[in-house]
Amino acid sequence: MNNTTDTTPEALRASMVDTIKQAGHARIAAVEQALREVPRHRFVPEATVEDAYANIAVITKRADDGTALSCATVPTVVAMQLDQLDIQPGHRILEIGAGTGYNAALVATLAGPSGHVTTVDIDPEVAAQARQALDETGHREVRVITRDGSLGAAEHAPYDRIIVTVSAFDIPPSWRDQLAPNGRLIVPLRWRGQSRSIAFVRDGDVLGSDSVRLCGFVPMIGQDNELSGTIDAGGLVTLYWDSDQDITLAALDGVLSQPKTPAWSTITVGGSESFDGVWLRMTGTQPGTCRIAADKAAVTDDLCTPATPSRSPALVEHDSLAYLTYRRVDGGAELGAIGHGPTGERLAQRLCDEIRAWGNARTTEPVITAYPADTPNDQIGADHVITKRWSRLVVAV
16 A cells, blocks of 8 residues: 655555555556546646545536536546446447546546547536646547537447436436447436436346446436425425425425334444445335435434434335434444334334345345336336336336
């Protein structure tokens, strides 16, 4: 491992790659080599060189309200997606979300002189800055197009690989149609309040996953069908759900003021062990799965105490809900649920059933299949289908 205190870009880049490797990414030798070669600091010139090589997202453009509009993604996540993408020399590749141009430079390095890389961004300013950085770092061969990313770039299709570097709520038909048979689409997809970087492989009109990883990205502009609203008088607790779900905010008004009904799963987690797999599993089995977020005051006042206050899974059914929580036990934490409302106790028990199912198979990765939106139920053959505008998802656990 590189323990140097040298602050030159070269030394900091070597340290960045060490961090990425320690996190279990850059498993492909070519990905590691590309990360060691491409100078990330030259794509984020307004950041310090230390921040350029830290394991953080570098925000490069914000909205007037402070919301991040564009950034250089966290290096460990960049490497994770490149492992999922599995680029081979000569591949034709489409990137949705040009960002700083850094990821396109890495992709171009992996595709080699015989490869072809096109990157698309809806923001002219972002696209222009990416173009400039790519030119200045010797990646003039990368095509930069200013366009709505949901349209793709049919003029250079088909693509062996498509990588999406913004959080998408759905899979536009253009991405599937412009992907070559057996090609790979890597997309940070959002559903039921959570997001995963999914590696899909095309089989006809169907996309099937072979890799699903936890992630977080800046949302794609103009492609959000997530709804939200507060469920308490003080506006401290917010629920987030998808437009296809049978959830009505008015039915939940004041539900948190009703008695709590806790339930405990006997499943424990220790230290930094992630339990996000519970949420992923729930999306495939529980139609009412959504996200709950509680402000600090709500937690302090014991109004709502989710396991992770800013983002925890919840189950909603008509006028009742339950959400994931935990309590400290020797050696870690026991996962459980807190229910509210007429059927809150039953919902809490159902959530605990999901926790136990996950706890008995923690490393099992669900398979996610994306069908075109017009695919009839009898061709899907699943009990629970997540319906979006352009696709229908099945999460098989």
